[in-house]
Amino acid sequence: MRKFSFNNYKIRTKLLLIYCFCVLIPIIFTDAIILYTVNSNYKENRMRDLTYVTERVKSNLADTVESCILFTYNLYSDEKLDEFLSKQYINHLDYYENYTEMLRYNSLSYNYNYGRLYKIVIYADNDTLINGGSVAKLETAKEEDWYKAFIDSGQDIFLYTYYDGGKKFIPGSGTSRTISVIRKLDYYDRRGMSKILKVDLDYSNMLKDVLNEKIDGEIYIRNNEFILISNIPGTSGIREYEPADTIHTEDATMDMTFQTGFQEWEIIIKAKEVPFWSVLFENQWLIIIVLFNIFMPTILIYFVGKSISKRLKIITSYMGKVEKEQFEVIDINEGEDEIGKLIRRFNLMVLRIKELIEVVFKGQAEKQSLELAKKNAELKAVQSQVNPHFLFNTLESIRMRSLLKKEEETADIIEELAILFRKSMSWGDDY
Incomplete structure (x- = not known):
């Protein structure tokens, strides 16, 4: 058997071996590492951006709910409001004079302009009250689903989500999707009179906070019952809630659970997969470097090899x-x-x-x-x-x-x- 020796190979073959093992393979290996690193960094940056999106959505929603709850505490401890609700009025004029006086020293009207609250209604078991504005008789709410749910919960403060289909037919009544903070106003407990505060959050503003997050994917916010908010095209406050179990977290890109309003809410983000070639096209300079690293040595080796082999x-x-x-x-x-x-x-x-x-x-x-x-x-x-x-x-x-x-x-x-x-x-x- 003939002993192996490079002297037995043609110059062209030797140049090809040098090119493959000393130029092409190292370049491909190096470029592969660079591409892998760029892709990994892109994914890390994308996950970091999604984390920021999740944190912003969480912060906005939690801030809205917690601000509403804080507002209810202000009304809960408002003595003038409690006096107004507990007082027996002689006639309509007496009622309106006291109502106007109460608004002068009460933050009720200010919070309408806060941008997070849509509607505030205080219900009291006082037959001399006149339904209108932000005050109503308690008997008008006893047949409502939200009232029954609040009583059945046995809680003093309650976050309730429901769909009010009747709002679709009443202009200016807000979205049919409703998220409300309901609580008892029993801080002073005058005459044992039942008083309930119901504050509807501005659902449109909450939806806008989610839609403003421009990501290439889907965002869902749900509680134990419903998908409360999402950025799916066509989503609005008019459509009915979808059940919470219609989405699954197995294929979620990011999932975060947080407490707000004494409930557990969950943010689910399903980002679209970004193909590797899309990452490359977003980094065109990288494509130029990779192609330069491959073709420049190839062309140089070709002409050098041709110069040597042709003359030999x-x-x-x-x-x-x-x-x-x-x-x-x-x-x-x-x-x-x-x-x-x-x-x-x-x-x-x-x-x-x-x-x-x-x-x-x-x-x-x-x-x-x-x-x-x-x-x-x-x-x-x-x-x-x-x-x-x-x-x-x-x-x-x-x-x-x-x-x-x-x-x-x-x-x-x-x-x-x-x-x-x-x-x-x-x-x-x-x-």
Whole structure:
């Protein structure tokens, strides 16, 4: 099995490994931590904002109820009011004079402008009272549901929530949804006369406090019986209360229980889930940083890798040509880095090899030319020696044959011809 070595991998593969493990993965990991931190901070800030919303709603509602209860204590200990309610009046004029006098020294009219109380009615078991304004005979309330609930509770002060459908048909009578503080006015207990104070809270103002909380979600305020207030679209003081058990706290984002008016109220907030991409789009600078961290190194590594691998491929290609005895110079912009120096060294090597080849080939050609000339000279020398003898021997053979045939004249002619050839060759050598 071949031993592992980075030297066995291509430069491109090595650069890719460096990019993946030293650039891309650390960047992705770092960006993931940043995104997780931003998302966590966003959720923490959102929960903190919801906590502030819950605290404000609680404070506004509790302040409204507790202010109303405090107001009832003022009337509870108001001696002039108790005298007015207990007095027996002779006629209507006597009643109105005392009523006007009572209002001059009583905070009853001031609290109508307080912004938290909608209606104040004092009921007394006094037949000489005239129903109107803030005073009424007790017998007019004994058939009302709120009165029966108050008597059945056995409490001296009672917070009661109910729906008064009759108000829908009476202009200016307020919302049908009613939250009232009811209490006995028995501080002085004159003549054993029953006196009851009923203060209706300003439901519209309480609803406005909830609707003013601009959150992306639902707010519910409930007691043990009803959903008292919510910010659901279409909610108003005219619609009937919904039962308290129609909402559940299992899917609530925030849930707070508090005591007010001797009752336990609960604030439930169901905030909409915010997708992670929404958090990113709200922080566009973060998207820009993440994309920059990923794409900038990627582009840089790509061009650096391309610069290295492209020139190395060219060098490898020209080295292959050298193996095929094709000595060509690399004609590119080689650059000033180490690979550029390598290309210049390669070009110098190729030029040197071509020069050496030319020198060697020229020397060999000259040597071969000299050897060939020498051999030609030797051959000519041999030829110059062999050819005359062959010619003279031939002529001599012809002359002898002519003598044998008794052709003496022919033999003489051949002899003269041989002498002539011998003389001409002697002249050529001398020349």
